[in-house]
Amino acid sequence: MALFEARNLDCRRGGRDVFAGLSFSLPAGGALLLTGANGTGKSSLLRLLAGLLRPVGGAILWDGQPIDAEPGDHAARLHYLGHLDAVKPVLSAKENLRFWAALRGRAASIEPALDHFALSALADIPGRLLSAGQHRRLALARLLASPAELWLLDEPSVGLDHASVGKLAEAIAKHRAGGGRVVVATHMALDMPGAEPLSLDALAPPPLPEMVW
Amino acid sequence: MHRFANPARFTRIADRVLPFVAVAALASLGIGFYLALFVAPGDYQQGESVRIMYVHVPSAWMAMFIYVAIAVASAVALVWRHPLADLAAKASAPIGAGFAFLTLATGSLWGRPMWGTWWEWDGRLTSMLILFFLYLGHIALMHAFEDQQRGYRAAAVLALVGVINIPIIKFSVDWWSTLHQPASVLRLDGPTIHASMLWPLLITALGFKLYYLVLVLLRIKSELIAARLRALDLAKLSAT
Amino acid sequence: MSGLVLIVGRDLRLALRQSADAWLAVLFFVLTGALFPFGIGPEPSLLKLIAPGVIWVVALLAVLLSLERLFLADYEDGSLEQLLLSPLPLELAILGKVLAHWLTTGLPLIAAAPLLAVLFNMDMAGLGVLLLAMLLGTPILSLIGAIGAALTLGARRGGVLIPLLVLPLYIPALIFGVGATDAALAGLSARPDLMLLAALLLVMLVITPLAGAAALRQALE
Numbered sequence: 001m002a003l004f005e006a007r008n009l010d011c012r013r014g015g016r017d018v019f020a021g022l023s024f025s026l027p028a029g030g031a032l033l034l035t036g037a038n039g040t041g042k043s044s045l046l047r048l049l050a051g052l053l054r055p056v057g058g059a060i061l062w063d064g065q066p067i068d069a070e071p072g073d074h075a076a077r078l079h080y081l082g083h084l085d086a087v088k089p090v091l092s093a094k095e096n097l098r099f100w101a102a103l104r105g106r107a108a109s110i111e112p113a114l115d116h117f118a119l120s121a122l123a124d125i126p127g128r129l130l131s132a133g134q135h136r137r138l139a140l141a142r143l144l145a146s147p148a149e150l151w152l153l154d155e156p157s158v159g160l161d162h163a164s165v166g167k168l169a170e171a172i173a174k175h176r177a178g179g180g181r182v183v184v185a186t187h188m189a190l191d192m193p194g195a196e197p198l199s200l201d202a203l204a205p206p207p208l209p210e211m212v213w
Numbered sequence: 214m215h216r217f218a219n220p221a222r223f224t225r226i227a228d229r230v231l232p233f234v235a236v237a238a239l240a241s242l243g244i245g246f247y248l249a250l251f252v253a254p255g256d257y258q259q260g261e262s263v264r265i266m267y268v269h270v271p272s273a274w275m276a277m278f279i280y281v282a283i284a285v286a287s288a289v290a291l292v293w294r295h296p297l298a299d300l301a302a303k304a305s306a307p308i309g310a311g312f313a314f315l316t317l318a319t320g321s322l323w324g325r326p327m328w329g330t331w332w333e334w335d336g337r338l339t340s341m342l343i344l345f346f347l348y349l350g351h352i353a354l355m356h357a358f359e360d361q362q363r364g365y366r367a368a369a370v371l372a373l374v375g376v377i378n379i380p381i382i383k384f385s386v387d388w389w390s391t392l393h394q395p396a397s398v399l400r401l402d403g404p405t406i407h408a409s410m411l412w413p414l415l416i417t418a419l420g421f422k423l424y425y426l427v428l429v430l431l432r433i434k435s436e437l438i439a440a441r442l443r444a445l446d447l448a449k450l451s452a453t
Numbered sequence: 454m455s456g457l458v459l460i461v462g463r464d465l466r467l468a469l470r471q472s473a474d475a476w477l478a479v480l481f482f483v484l485t486g487a488l489f490p491f492g493i494g495p496e497p498s499l500l501k502l503i504a505p506g507v508i509w510v511v512a513l514l515a516v517l518l519s520l521e522r523l524f525l526a527d528y529e530d531g532s533l534e535q536l537l538l539s540p541l542p543l544e545l546a547i548l549g550k551v552l553a554h555w556l557t558t559g560l561p562l563i564a565a566a567p568l569l570a571v572l573f574n575m576d577m578a579g580l581g582v583l584l585l586a587m588l589l590g591t592p593i594l595s596l597i598g599a600i601g602a603a604l605t606l607g608a609r610r611g612g613v614l615i616p617l618l619v620l621p622l623y624i625p626a627l628i629f630g631v632g633a634t635d636a637a638l639a640g641l642s643a644r645p646d647l648m649l650l651a652a653l654l655l656v657m658l659v660i661t662p663l664a665g666a667a668a669l670r671q672a673l674e
Contacts, residue, residue, distance in 0.1 A: 014360050014362065016447045050538055051538070052534065052537065052538070052673055052674065053674055054674075072540055072542060075537075075538045075539060075540055076540040078538065080534065080535075080538050082531055082534055083531070084529075084530055084531025084534065085530070085531060086530055086531040086532040086534070086535045087530065088463075088467060088530070088532070090467060090470040090471060091463075091466070091467070091470075095466075099459065099463050100535060100539075102459055103456055103459055103460075103536075103539045103540075103541060104539060104540060105455070105456070105540060142535075291667065343621050343624060346617075346620070346621040347621050349617060350614075350617045350618040350621065353614055353617055353618075354604060354605070354608070354614060354618060357605065357608035357609050357610070357611070357614055358607065358608055358609070359609070362674075363607065363671065363672070363674070366671035366674075367604045367605075367608070367668065367671060367672075370600075370604060370664055370667050370668050370671070371600075371604055371618060373664065374600055374622070374660065374664045375622075377656075377660060378622050378625075381625050381653065381656070382621070382622075382624055382625055384625075385624060385625035385628040385629060385649075386624070386628070388628065388629075388632070388649075389628045389632070392632065
């Protein structure tokens with residue numbers, strides 16, 4: 001079974017070193033829980049893992065292959081959920097979801113995905129009328145609408161009510177039971193049994209007093 | 214690569230090279246302008262005003278040369294992400310814009326006695342005007358972002374798009390100007406230019422190149438110092 | 454290929470549901486064009502002379518007006534990230550978005566051009582060539598504009614910056630576009646100018662996906 005791993009990652013943002021020497025490996029069915037204070041680079045790490053950012057040092061490997069060797073393949077195997085929900089105000093909830101699922105080209109299951117996050121009743125409501133929490137649920141429904149092996153979730157529970165957080169935990173558990181992997185950054189309690197914690201607090205590099213580019 | 218690319222080493226080398234380049238620039242500009250103003254003959258048609266050429270033509274060459282240099286630096290910056298290439302592109306653009314402006318100003322001064330107007334939509338001058346606009350766009354984009362890295366990358370992409378488009382623009386402007394008016398009076402690129410005019414031209418052109426080198430080195434050095442100040446601020450920030 | 458169709462379909466649907474935007478560009482086109490007679494006087498022979506030039510310049514400005522929203526909404530709501538992480542190559546996604554932009558901006562301008570031609574008393578013998586040149590030229594404006602729109606994402610005053618980046622690059626399309634129409638009106642062959650426009654279109658069809666993808670990637674870093 002393929003291994004997803006990071007070796008000695010260095011990350012720099014805006015001329016500042018965010019973290020250095022970060023390594024982990026994540027087997028099938030595994031979960032990684034990123035913790036750390038604000039500004040320690042949880043979001044940056046997720047963007048690195050998605051391939052949106054390039055590390056200044058180190059490597060991210062899937063099955064021993066660097067992810068930037070075949071960026072298209074890497075994109076096809078992951079779902080990335082950032083701070084933004086990518087919901088178009090003039091499209092209905094269903095249209096929004098259907099577009100993203102169709103773009104990924106796999107057998108899409110729109111209805112069950114909407115149903116899981118209790119959006120079925122809102123399927124025909126345009127995005128602009130949905131609340132922030134409903135936007136978030138619609139974004140989460142993308143995870144279920146088309147399958148992907150790796151989920152990268154940045155504060156997935158922001159704006160969610162208690163029931164929806166439970167639904168999210170349920171979806172993650174089911175994803176992992178099927179051999180899926182998940183990397184989550186969250187401040188809120190999220191029920192993920194057996195999740196590997198990874199604290200970024202200890203990985204902040206010492207401030208460099210010398211000249212940097 | 215970035216961690217180890219050492220700005221201190223660049224500064225050391227630049228400091229060692231700078232005095233020589235500066236002296237060479239001064240010498241070639243001095244000799245070049247002396248030859249241009251006192252030794253080279255006037256033109257039988259244009260009289261003394263032809264001496265504007267010794268500033269106008271090397272400036273035009275520099276304006277084009279520097280844009281190509283920026284494009285090369287941009288390609289290096291995008292492919293290898295070498296920070297020095299970013300700095301070189303950023304440092305060069307205002308100098309190139311300055312030379313383009315000098316070309317336009319001297320062209321206008323030269324054109325006044327020739328055409329009787331301060332501005333003529335001559336093919337070459339028009340192309341230079343567009344190049345000047347391309348420089349302004351590059352400089353504006355370079356400074357349009359809170360994050361300097363984004364400015365570097367965006368401006369680098371723009372420079373590459375620009376350098377591909379420059380031949381197209383040049384061709385289209387020539388196409389347009391030959392359609393609308395006779396060929397320029399400022400044509401100098403014939404092989405018949407006399408040696409007494411060619412030498413001063415080449416020497417001032419060399420002087421301009423060296424002057425550009427001095428300016429670029431100085432500007433990169435000051436950028437490095439500014440970057441160091443920013444890094445110290447950030448270090449303070451993460452220490453608190 | 455089906456991904457490209459999906460993107461065009463989505464953008465067209467978005468544009469149709471916010472159709473005010475598309476109308477705005479056409480309205481701007483006609484209104485700005487109609488200003489010229491007030492500026493230079495209603496002399497029919499003069500208007501006739503400048504008609505192709507005015508129509509082209511005004512079309513160019515109308516396209517410019519619509520460029521900012523090409524990627525901005527997708528950038529701000531996170532769709533661009535998702536697009537970048539979809540299996541569809543970003544280059545194709547950009548072509549899809551540009552095609553949708555042209556269908557909602559360039560095509561309506563072409564449809565409105567005969568109106569300005571009439572207002573400017575243009576010789577109707579040149580109308581066919583004017584429309585053909587616009588058919589080749591307005592996609593070039595969308596393609597070049599897309600690079601400018603992608604480069605200015607997240608910039609301070611991005612909307613003001615786009616014209617500064619894009620207008621100098623528009624000059625060849627303007628020259629050949631007006632050249633074709635002028636040639637036709639003068640009874641000459643418009644073929645050379647039209648061929649040059651077509652060549653420029655092909656060049657930009659290659660450059661825009663590459664430069665646009667590089668620009669979008671760095672914008673999302």
